[in-house]
Amino acid sequence: MYGKKVKLRFLFLSLILISAILSVFLILQSLKENVVYFQSPSEIKSLIEISKKKIRVGGMVKEESINIDANKINFVITDFANEINVTYSGAIPNLFEEGKGVVAEGFLKDRNYFLATKILAKHDENYMPPEVKEAVGVK
Amino acid sequence: MLANQIGYYSLFIGLLFSFLLCAFSIKDFNNNNKGVNQNIFTLSFLQLTFVIVSFLSLIVSFINSDFSNETVFNNSHSTKPLFYKISGTWGNHEGSLLLWLLVLTLFIFLFLIKSTQEPKKYRILTLLFQQIIIIGFFLFVLMTSNPFNYLFPIPNEGLGLNPILQDPALAIHPPILYLGYVGSSIIFSSSLAAVTQNYISKEWAQHIKKWVLVSWIFLSIGIMLGSIWAYYELGWGGFWFWDPVENVSLMPWLTLTALLHCILVLERRVALTSWVVILSITTFTLSMCGTFLVRSGLLNSVHTFANDPARGIFILTFLFVLIFLSLGIFFLFHKENNKNSNSFFWLSKETSVLINNWFMMYFLSVVLIGTIYPIFLDVISGEKISVGPPFYHKLIAPFLVLFLIFMALSPKLKWIKSKIENKNALLMIFLISVGLTFIIIKNLTTDLLFYTILISSAFFLFFTTIKELIFIKFNNISQTIAHFGFSLLILSILFNGILSSETITNIKVGEKYNYKNGEIFFEKIEERKESNFNSIVGYFKITDTNGKVVQLKPELRVYNQPAIITSEADIKTTLLKDNFLVMNLVKGNKYFNIRYQVKPFMLWIWISVLLLSLGGLTSLFKKKYEK
Numbered sequence: 001m002y003g004k005k006v007k008l009r010f011l012f013l014s015l016i017l018i019s020a021i022l023s024v025f026l027i028l029q030s031l032k033e034n035v036v037y038f039q040s041p042s043e044i045k046s047l048i049e050i051s052k053k054k055i056r057v058g059g060m061v062k063e064e065s066i067n068i069d070a071n072k073i074n075f076v077i078t079d080f081a082n083e084i085n086v087t088y089s090g091a092i093p094n095l096f097e098e099g100k101g102v103v104a105e106g107f108l109k110d111r112n113y114f115l116a117t118k119i120l121a122k123h124d125e126n127y128m129p130p131e132v133k134e135a136v137g138v139k
Numbered sequence: 140m141l142a143n144q145i146g147y148y149s150l151f152i153g154l155l156f157s158f159l160l161c162a163f164s165i166k167d168f169n170n171n172n173k174g175v176n177q178n179i180f181t182l183s184f185l186q187l188t189f190v191i192v193s194f195l196s197l198i199v200s201f202i203n204s205d206f207s208n209e210t211v212f213n214n215s216h217s218t219k220p221l222f223y224k225i226s227g228t229w230g231n232h233e234g235s236l237l238l239w240l241l242v243l244t245l246f247i248f249l250f251l252i253k254s255t256q257e258p259k260k261y262r263i264l265t266l267l268f269q270q271i272i273i274i275g276f277f278l279f280v281l282m283t284s285n286p287f288n289y290l291f292p293i294p295n296e297g298l299g300l301n302p303i304l305q306d307p308a309l310a311i312h313p314p315i316l317y318l319g320y321v322g323s324s325i326i327f328s329s330s331l332a333a334v335t336q337n338y339i340s341k342e343w344a345q346h347i348k349k350w351v352l353v354s355w356i357f358l359s360i361g362i363m364l365g366s367i368w369a370y371y372e373l374g375w376g377g378f379w380f381w382d383p384v385e386n387v388s389l390m391p392w393l394t395l396t397a398l399l400h401c402i403l404v405l406e407r408r409v410a411l412t413s414w415v416v417i418l419s420i421t422t423f424t425l426s427m428c429g430t431f432l433v434r435s436g437l438l439n440s441v442h443t444f445a446n447d448p449a450r451g452i453f454i455l456t457f458l459f460v461l462i463f464l465s466l467g468i469f470f471l472f473h474k475e476n477n478k479n480s481n482s483f484f485w486l487s488k489e490t491s492v493l494i495n496n497w498f499m500m501y502f503l504s505v506v507l508i509g510t511i512y513p514i515f516l517d518v519i520s521g522e523k524i525s526v527g528p529p530f531y532h533k534l535i536a537p538f539l540v541l542f543l544i545f546m547a548l549s550p551k552l553k554w555i556k557s558k559i560e561n562k563n564a565l566l567m568i569f570l571i572s573v574g575l576t577f578i579i580i581k582n583l584t585t586d587l588l589f590y591t592i593l594i595s596s597a598f599f600l601f602f603t604t605i606k607e608l609i610f611i612k613f614n615n616i617s618q619t620i621a622h623f624g625f626s627l628l629i630l631s632i633l634f635n636g637i638l639s640s641e642t643i644t645n646i647k648v649g650e651k652y653n654y655k656n657g658e659i660f661f662e663k664i665e666e667r668k669e670s671n672f673n674s675i676v677g678y679f680k681i682t683d684t685n686g687k688v689v690q691l692k693p694e695l696r697v698y699n700q701p702a703i704i705t706s707e708a709d710i711k712t713t714l715l716k717d718n719f720l721v722m723n724l725v726k727g728n729k730y731f732n733i734r735y736q737v738k739p740f741m742l743w744i745w746i747s748v749l750l751l752s753l754g755g756l757t758s759l760f761k762k763k764y765e766k
Contacts, residue, residue, distance in 0.1 A: 016497075023501050027508050027534060034530035035513075038523035056525065068730045070645050070652075091374075091643050091734040092723050094704045 036105060041082040050108050057084060057114055058103040066098055077102060077114075088116035143208050146196030147287035149189040153244070154277040156186035157270050164263045164270075175251070175259055179266065183251055186273075187244045194228075194241050197286050201228050206297050209288035210234060216299035216700045218671040226310030227300045232450075233286035235313055239430070240276050242321040243269070250325055250350075257346060264332035265325075271464075272324055275457045283450045299700035302672070308368040312361060316388060319358025320426040323391060325350050326398070327423035330416045331465055335472045339416065344406035349759060351402055355395045356755045362388050363748040374706050374721040376641070376736045378744060381528045386510040387429040390503060394422040397499035399755075400492045407554055408489060413473060414496070420465045427458050432510075487557050491549030498542045505534045536593060543596040543629065547603040550618055568606070572598035584637050594633055600626035617761060621754025628747035631740040638739045645730040657683035659735060672698040674707075677722050681735065691720040693733075717741040 038056045039047075057077055065076035072089040075098075086104055096102060096119060106116035160182050167176040200208045201224045204217045214231040215224055228234045247269040254262050280286070303309075329347055333339050365388065370378040379385060398418040404411050431454040509526045516522050551560065576595040584590050604623035607615070642654040652659045662678040675695045682688050694707040708721035719736040 019497065019501075023504060027505055030530055030533050031508065031512060031526065034533070035524040035526055038525070056523075066725060066728070068645055068725060068728050070730075073645070073725075073732075089643065091721070092725060092732040094374075094706055094723060096723075097726050 038103075040079045041077055041084045042079055044084060044108065044114075045082045045111055047108075047111065050110060052107070054105065054107060054117075056103055056105045056120075057086070057116075058101070059083075061096070061098050061100055061102050063098050077104065084114050085112055086114045086116050088119060090116075090118065093119055140205065140207055142196040142199040142203070143205065143287050143289065146193045146200070147285070149193035149196070150277065150281060150287075153186050153189040153193065153240075154274065154281070156182055156189065157274045157277060160186065161267060161270050161274075164267050168260060168263050173259065174255075175262055179263075180251060183244075183248045183266070187248045190237075190241050190244045194237055197234060197237060198225055198228050201225060204297065206295070207290050207293045208286075209290050210286045212290055212294055212297045214300050215297045216671065217296060218699065219300060219305070220670065222307075222310065223300060223305045227304075229313050230300055230304045230309070233280070233284045235317070236276065236280050236284055237286050238314060238317055239321060240273070240280060242317050243273050243276060243324060246321060246325050247273070247328075250329070253349075254346065257342075258336065258338060261329075261332050261336045261338050261343075264335055265329040268328035268331050269324065272328070272461070275461075279450075279453055279457065283453050296700070299671075299698070301701065302696065302698040302703050302705045303372055306368060306372055308364050309372070312364040312368060315357055315364060316361030319354050319356075319361050319395075320391065320429065322350060322354030322357060323395065323419075323422045323426050326354065326419045327465070330419035331468050334416055334469055337472070337474060339405070339412040341406055341409055344402050344415075348399075348402050348406065351395065351399050352755050352759045355392075355399055356752045356759070358388070358392050358395060359748060359752045359755070362392060363745060367745060370741075371708050371710055372705075374708050374723075374734070376708075376719050376721070376734065376738065378741075381509070381526075381531050383510050384433055386506050387425075387432050390506055390510075391422050391425040391429065393499050393503045393506070394418055394425060397496045398422060400495045404489050404492050410489065411493075413469075416469055416473065420462075420469070424458065424462055427454070427461070431455060431458060486552065488549070488552045488554045491545065491552050494545055495549070498538065498545070501538060502535060505531065536589075539629070540592055540596045543600045543626065546622055546625065547600040550607075550615060550622065564606075565603070568602045569595075569599050572596075572602060580637065590633070590637065594630070597626055597629045597633065601630060617754045617756075617758035619754075620757060621751050624747045624750030624752075624754055627743060627750060631743040631747055635738055635740045635744065640737050642735045643733070645732050647729050647731070654735075656737075657681060659733070661731070661733075671700070672696045675724070677731065677733075679720055679733075681718070681720075689718050691718065693720050693722045695722065695724055712742055714742060715739060 036054050036056055038058060041057065041059055044057065059077040059079040062076035062078045062083060065074075067074040072087055073092065074085065074087050076083050077086055078084075086106075088104065088106075103120040104114065104116040105118040105120065106114060108114055160179065163176065163179055163182060167179060170176070197208075197210070199205075200211050201215055202221065204211065204215060204224070206212045206215075210231060210233045214234075215227050219227070229238045247266060250265065250269075251262065254265075326347060329343075329350070330339075333343050333347075362385075365385070366378045369380065369385075370376070398415065401411055401415050401418060405415050431451065509530055513524050513526060516524055548565070573591070573595040576591050576598055580587070580590055580594060600622060604619050604626060607619045608623060640656065642659070644652050644654070644659075646652050646659070646661050648661055648664055650661055652661075658681070660680040660682070662680055665676045665678070667674045667676060674697070676692050677694075679691045679693070680688060681691065689711055691709040691711065693709040696705050696707060697703075698705065704724075706721050706723050708719055710720075711718040716737055716739040719734075719738055721734050723732040724730075725732065
């Protein structure tokens with residue numbers, strides 16, 4: 001019915017289409033599994049169930065809350081309404097300081113206790129991550 | 140003061156020349172003279188000169204620490220070393236845009252000189268399209284980010300350049316990267332011009348290939364420099380973080396690589412014409428998007444310091460105008476060339492280039508979605524998310540296996556119709572690769588199957604290209620070098636990932652810490668003073684289980700202006716591995732937080748990128764594509 005060339009072109013186009021759909025599906029699927037959500041201490045307090053997935057918590061490091069020994073660092077993240085205890089063993093970025101903004105990545109043990117696997121480096125003293133700004137309500 | 144005004148007015152004159160150039164080229168376009176009017180060369184040269192003058196006067200303002208200039212005030216300090224005063228010129232938003240403009244005008248001038256063999260109308264149209272981009276950038280600089288804003292009263296001291304940007308690699312990273320980005324603007328303009336003139340042909344492919352190669356080489360080296368900087372300056376010990384800003388530079392690289400392969404098919408078989416045009420448009424659009432995403436403040440990253448919505452809106456509008464203009468031209472003027480038969484035999488070089496392009500497009504969509512999805516979600520639902528490295532690794536690694544195997548086989552295919560030769564030799568190499576991989580990594584990793592497959596495919600490419608290099612076949616030397624470089628890159632990255640080890644601990648001065656593979660001794664600290672920072676140097680002695688001693692002296696710098704603490708990692712680089720140590724201090728504590736890493740084959744990652752670029756370079760200097 002159709003010429004050989006048309007058939008070939010049709011085959012080619014459908015092959016492209018199929019592979020495009022497949023790859024988009026694949027990408028979106030693994031996006032679902034691999035995104036990390038950001039939450040403030042107040043949002044964590046109001047959580048109904050504790051998820052086992054990795055999340056990020058952001059806010060200010062509470063004054064006089066940092067406590068260091070050879071293996072770990074304990075501190076408190078606050079958004080001035082609620083706070084959460086954090087335990088972390090790993091490398092600390094330069095600007096990790098009491099009274100400064102911080103974003104920690106890790107796992108929630110319960111509503112008051114967070115086990116961090118990474119503390120994110122932010123590189124400008126005046127610069128506060130937008131998420132943190134929103135979390136602590138600074139305009 | 141004076142330099143400031145010279146710079147400012149030069150910009151206006153440059154813009155004026157843009158309009159003059161447009162007028163002259165339209166007039167010359169309908170003229171029947173053979174060559175391009177001499178006036179156009181002169182005007183283009185003058186425009187370039189004025190942009191250079193403007194750029195130089197900004198540099199002079201920086202050198203003299205002229206704080207009546209707002210850009211200098213915001214980004215410099217009188218105690219800064221001269222070198223960083225100069226590099227500070229393009230280390231900020233305003234200056235970097237001026238650099239964009241400089242490269243844009245430089246490239247179109249070079250294009251005019253270099254393209255005398257090409258049809259006149261095509262050259263004039265290229266100039267015209269390029270001038271549209273240049274006008275857009277002139278307006279952008281003058282309206283939203285003037286580098287010569289005047290400050291009164293004149294401040295005594297500047298705010299200083301962010302210390303992490305005070306670094307030799309980062310001083311040359313932006314110019315090199317921009318040469319790559321902006322090089323794609325010539326490809327964009329000329330492909331549009333060629334479409335309107337129905338000049339997408341063998342001759343066009345031969346001539347534009349040089350520009351594609353030049354942009355590609357600069358982009359590759361530019362990305363590498365950024366990566367080197369991130370490795371030793373940010374103190375995380377990695378070289379690629381899938382950070383949005385890095386992704387944004389990788390995306391045009393992927394399309395440019397696809398274009399580089401595609402243009403060969405165009406050159407040989409006059410096929411895939413529309414695809415070549417689409418790739419040219421996409422590459423430049425992605426370069427512009429990069430500037431937009433980084434400069435508008437949409438991405439919060441290391442590079443985003445100035446957040447100004449007006450700038451974002453301007454670039455976004457400009458981008459849309461360019462995209463619509465180019466797509467409009469493409470659909471109006473593009474005619475499918477039916478003279479040659481377009482059907483490809485399934486086993487031929489053409490098909491293999493198509494396969495390469497499919498892979499590139501897949502990698503591009505992974506990176507694109509991973510980069511913009513978080514922005515998208517934030518706008519739609521207000522949810523804050525981030526997409527981490529596992530996403531990219533999971534999606535790219537499986538396809539990399541196939542990609543590497545195709546990369547080893549494809550160059551052996553011939554044009555038009557081919558069959559696989561030397562099947563036995565290839566099979567031998569493949570078996571050797573698998574066997575070797577298995578022996579090497581048997582005891583190294585838990586994820587044996589996955590890594591065996593991945594590394595064997597990399598070794599397969601590695602050995603086939605080495606074989607080719609030994610029995611030197613000069614016709615394809617550039618391709619062989621580039622593919623060899625790529626296999627080396629993948630091997631170094633994989634072994635680096637598997638064999639790297641890391642120790643993190645908190646330690647006081649004078650203490651010893653025993654880790655899995657040895658002992659770290661924190662001997663002492665020493666304070667030093669420089670013109671613009673004070674530093675604390677830690678003396679560490681690391682003894683591994685074999686009794687080998689490494690001494691490392693990481694630094695903590697407290698900069699005076701702006702008052703920022705940075706940590707300078709100390710890295711001992713040898714042929715086979717890097718020893719990397721970085722330390723940090725938490726205010727009010729006696730503990731130093733240290734991170735010690737042993738990273739094998741780091742040096743080879745950089746060398747392989749250089750090899751990859753060298754492949755491009757040899758192709759550039761090769762006289763003609765022989766059989």
